[in-house]
Amino acid sequence: MRRALLVATYEYEDAGLRRLAAPERDVEALADVLEDQAVAGFDVQVVVNKPTHEVGKAIADFFAAGERDDLMLLYFSGHGLKDDNGRLYLAMKNTVRDSLRFTALSAQLVRETVSESRPRQTILILDCCYSGAYAAEQFAKSDSAVHTKEAFGGRGRIVLTASDSTQYAFEGAESVFTHHLVEGLRTGAADLDSDGDITTDELYDYTYKAVTAEQPNQRPRQFAEVEGRTVVASNARWALPEQLAKAINSPLTEIRQTALAPLGQLLQANNELVRRTAREQLELLRDDDSRSVAAAAQAYLDNPPPPVRPQPTITPTPRRPTGPTFSAAARASARRWRSRIVLPQLDWPILGLAVVAAAAQVVCAVVATPLNWAMIVAAAFAVAVVPAVIRLRAEASAFAVGLAGPALLAGAQAIGWILHQFTRSLQPLPATWYLVGSVAWVAAGVVGVLRLRRTPDREPPHKLLVALGAIAAILVLLLLVYVDRHARGYPLSTAVVYLLAAEVAIVGPLIRPNRHFLIGWVVSGFVLLLAMLRIDRETGLPLFGAVALLAVWLGLGVAAVLPLRSDRPPRRWVTAAALVAPAVLGVIAVNVVPPEPQPASALGLAVSPDDRFLYATDASNGRVMRFSTTTQERVGDPLEVGEFPSNLIVTPDGSRLYVANSRSNSISVIDAASWTVVGQPIAVAPGPTKLALNTATDRLFVLSQNSSTITEIDTETLATVGGPLAAGSTPTDVAVDDRGRLYVSSRDTDTVAVLDAKSRQAVRGPIEVGDGPSELIPGPGGALYVVGPTSYAVINTKVEQSKPKPEPLQGGHIRGGAVSSDGKRLYLFGRSGNDDTVQIVDTGRQDVVGSLSGNLGLPGRMAISSDGQRIYLSRFFEPGIAVLDSSGPKQIATIDPAR
Secondary structure (H helix, E strand, O other): OEEEEEEEEOOOOOOOOOOOHHHHHHHHHEEEEEEEHOOOEEEEEEEEEHHHHHHHHHHHHHHHHOOOOOOOEEEEEEOEEEEOOEEEEEOOOOOHHHHHHHHEEHHHHHHHHHHHHOEEEEEEEOOOOOOOOOOEEEEOOOOOOOHHHHOOOOOOEEEEOOOOOOOEEEOOOOOOOHHHHHHHHHHHHOOOOOOEEEEHHHHHHHHHHHHHHOOOOOOOOOOOOOOOOEEEEOOOOOOOHHHHHHHHHHOHHHHHHHOOHEEEEOOOOHHHHHHHHOOOHHHHHOOOOOHHHHHHHHHHHHHHOOEEEEOOOOOOOOOOOHEEEEEEEEHHHHHHHHOOOOOOOOOHHHHHHHHHHHHHHHHHHHHHOOOOHHHHHHHHHHHHHHHHHHHHHHHHHHHHHHHHHHHHHHHHHHHHHHHHHOOOOOHHHHHHHHHHHHHHHHHHHHHHHHHHHHHOOOOOOOOOHHHHHHHHHHHHHHHHHHHHHOOOOHHHHHHHHHHHHHHHHHHHHHHOOOHHHHHHHHHHHHHHHHHHHHHHHHHHHHHHHHHHHHHHHHHHHHHOOOOOOOOOOHHHHHHHHHHHHHHHHHHHHHOOOOOOOOOOOEEEEEEEEOOOOOEEEOOOOOEEEEEEOOOOEEOOOOEEOOEEEEOOOOOOOOOOEEEEEOOOOOOEEEEEOOEEEEEEEEEEOOOOOEEEEEOOOOEEEEEEEEOEEEEEEEEEOOOEEOOEOOOOOEEEEEEEEEOOEEEEEEEEOOOEEEEOOOOOOOOOEEEEOOOOOEEEEHHHHHHHEEEEEOOEEEEEEEOOOOOOOOOOOOOOOOEEEOOOOOOOOOEEEEEEOEEEEEEEEEEHHHHHHHEEEOOOOOOOOEEOOOOEEEEEEOOOOOOOOEEEEEEOOEEEEEOOOOO
């Protein structure tokens, strides 16, 4: 339900508080628009010119009646006052300026009432500040320093204010702030993205611009601590955007096709008017003369996009008792009972950390999507640790030390999930809770170590425990070597974590603390293994090995609680061998066991000049693949090149390919006609990533970003020329023009340097091109497109003193792109929020003429066919190469590298 309480005070008994004209009109206008079912549909309650106790009761009753899923809106218009301590009060009819605490409504009480209420979403709109200042024929409702965020902020709350800091809320016949607020809702002008919904962010943006345009000295503010969008109203006057309507009615088939994707997106809108209009337009296009347009329209109608996902929920702030009477009574009661209560002799720091770890593991298991049995079992183990710590009492220190070792590795593993998202079902949010639990266990272990330093336990381990630990270590090594040889994309740091896990498995039973330590070690190690074995989806980890390891680990735990007689301590050479063995065996296994071929992972892309072939580097296996653009199947066998080929370039005549092998620090040359590798790889500076070719001078320039250098290669002799050329600070890409001049973009300086390839000296000052240039794209006619995360610029390489103007781009963070052969279209890809984006920019008009947003698998590289009709995207998180029709753009196929 949507509820609104509008409070307005414009008449005051205190002569020092001037009567206001605006609140009476403000509250009437706002109530009308909020009650309108076509606009906002709120259940509105109005309180005008009431004393403080009545307004306070109205606010308390208003929030007490709210349910968990209700959207609550509280509006106040009137004077705002501040006492000598800086606390904010809202002036009511009976307010006396010299006695604010007892006669005005405290912002603190309002905040506490909102915090303790059930509704998860609350909007506070404050058209008030302080009385005192005047301007022309308009009176100021306030003077400086409202500090609204401190007064009203909180989780699940959105606060909109007429002004803040040192500004004034100007008042004439109507409040400027509320007037534009109402106008934005009534006319739908606040629907800035034309999706039919007016969110609080849009309402604020619209009101801010309107208010500052009319009163430049007044700047509204917004403070929000919410997740997701908060829709405050619908655009009752929504109509098709002008550009979209023109596209639908265009006589050109290509233009009408560009309208299909936006109409399909509008089918997902919350506003029924928007959805109905989009469906009507698609039904009209279904009868279009063009078969392709009609078929696409029918496809959208037959397979509408999935329904709009519900807005993310917000955890309400826990209720807490307020009021001086209860607080005083509680403190007095605590003082009376403090001397009577005798706490049990527990290790309270360790117990507290164990409770934190258990809670974090439970949250991790609950929020993981989909639910995973391994996480549930791990949470159960974590919960079981709490009563174990209570029961062990003084022995909890050794138990906690046992928890710490594997928990440290589990924390490192969770960081890997957060940064790299190795496993799809354990995304960063649950991984963060998993990390919190692991850190809590590690902290408990640190506390335990400090305890054990004072009271060491000299009980040696039993031989059975040592034997089981050794068996567990061997199984860990076998399984993790298998993972290292089969898994895709795991870095060396992950293999190091594997070795550390084996180290813990072997050394655990050899550590002197008693069996309580070993029990903790087994419990924590079990949780670690359950998480590690989840990678079997990507590696095909042998099930029997995983079951055997868990069985041995369980046996170790059983042996730890059996009444075994202690043996003599193991000899020193046994302990030393146990420490050295994992590293030695691991290094031998990694170097001796041959790696299995990994699934093909396309990265670098290039299209042959005749559009017959698409070339792609297989970064996982060090190969280059060739595909037919007609059949979209692989042509011939992949060619072996260097390690991790990240990029490639095709000569203008299509005769050769040059491949940058980033990890083997070399360039491979491929003859396209015979489909063979020419000669040996050419050694270059470490980490080659970007290539620039000048056929007029027979030169290939290779940028190595790791070493910030450029290597020059003679394409006739296939040998390097001279030494490495310094590329400057944080180079991101390199290009070369017809005159042999090099252009090097720099991320930190936001410039492009221009160098003479022969003299290796700068020929002019750096060219400013906008924030963080990441890619240089040569175009026809000497145009060089410089693409950054939020803008692009065009350098005219034929002009000595080109001064490009950065053109802003929408659609999130731009990561790269390509240009059509005629230079009329610039194709860009990037990411906005959780969606991948593709944009097509008309370079003449400098506006976006086509866009696509959705899950494209995080594109890494882009290539364009010579006729500009096909867009190819390599992807990090999805298999295959995406094929897009540029007329939408829309995805029409996926090239499977394995075919």
